[in-house]
Amino acid sequence: NAGVTQTPKFRVLKTGQSMTLLCAQDMNHEYMYWYRQDPGMGLRLIHYSVGEGTTAKGEVPDGYNVSRLKKQNFLLGLESAAPSQTSVYFCASSYETVLTFGAGSRLTVL
């Protein structure tokens, strides 16, 4: 039982490049989330999904897009990366009340 798996674990981008972070969960959870963690800022919600085919904005959605084409996958896209998007990104899923997190993806934008 892998839980929540994020790929890639590390990535370095140049300003303006695009990329996609993939999150996969094998727990049949309806809800999935993308957070970013920055020093002194805690975990901030970027986007989330309450089920296959649905997405919604969180606290800091600007500059990101998401898709939930399959229940088990939640993709986070950066169309034109900016240095302000340098962060550690965490995906999480939940059935109702408890979030299960992935190990994180560290993204650096130069």
Added chain:
Amino acid sequence: DQQVKQNSPSLSVQEGRISILNCDYTNSMFDYFLWYKKYPAEGPTFLISISSIKDKNEDGRFTVFLNKSAKHLSLHIVPSQPGDSAVYFCAASARNTGNQFYFGTGTSLTVIP
């Protein structure tokens, strides 16, 4: 504006003593609260939770207290162990408004052997 606040960025405690981590929230609609523990280079892991219908929940060495009138919760760890050294995040959700979870900024706990 931060809806969940942890005002102490760090805390040091002697092994065997009690660790008390505090968390405040502003949104009165929050009805479920959680604590997560995070080690470096790992994802946060669930520790303990409490519903707003309770004021206390215990799980082994960990106890969470909720004071709804003060919009305050705390995590007590007794006795503290060196393996408890980690960053602790509190989180809150309002389950009837989309299942969003809001996190505090975290408190880094160091347990000194």
